[in-house]
Amino acid sequence: AAPAKPARLGLCAACHGETGMAQIPAAPNLAGQKLDYLREALRQYRDGRRNVPLMRTVIGPVSDADLDELARWYSAQTPSSQGNP
Template sequence: MPLLRIFLIRAVPGLLVLLLGACSERAPRSSGRAAVAPTGMQPPAQLGLCAACHGASGHARQADIPDLAGQKADYLFKAMRDYQSGARNVPLMRGVLGSIDVRQMRALADWYAAQPACA
């Protein structure tokens, strides 16, 4: 039973993100940009959690979601740490980042920083 509870606590926030995106009344933006893997860089394993809203390339799918492409890696890393700790009080982001460790956050920050910035 404890494993089921842990799974539900970690999986439900991610599922909510996907469902909220699918039920949104706003039309998704289409940037037409594909994610670019810089030489020697592999997409992070957790990219799907972020890409549901921010896009794999860091170009958000909706106007009210921030673009991450081209942001400074240290800024993105600190923002993720702040969301996870509750210093930035956004329950949805806290739930999504709840199961991601520091190494994984750094990989996500580096990935989005390496993407071409939004125009």
Template structure:
């Protein structure tokens, strides 16, 4: 019986480790939560849900807001002072959150 290679075990554990790193909300979450909710479910009409989005997608979007390719002044102002590590922490947090549940229509 062959031993399971260590490199394979590390590869399999990587997604779990990334999610485990997001168990504690980042300190910068408060400014995001005002519109996007603490767990990435929007609380302001028109704000997108961020829960369960891919980390790389969220980071790319944040970079686009910061450099003006997505022209939303409030996002540029909120993200401008954040370091790359802080952006990654936020993206990791939101990516690890469960997705929004489908909304049901109100009964007549």
């Protein structure tokens, strides 16, 4: 079953879209992305191994449980073809 819409989805959706299809060229699509990969990427943004200040700022105050909920949400979405060139 699809996960419930995460409480903190609004933080992500401006750039990544509610369903994980990116709204801007510099942001990646997340729809259907591998769950393990999303979890690891979030850890790396938070601790600075991926040094992207915007992501660190946005993720900083988000609890681990909320981050996990977001990763599950995006991983469970189906990519749409609008992301293709």
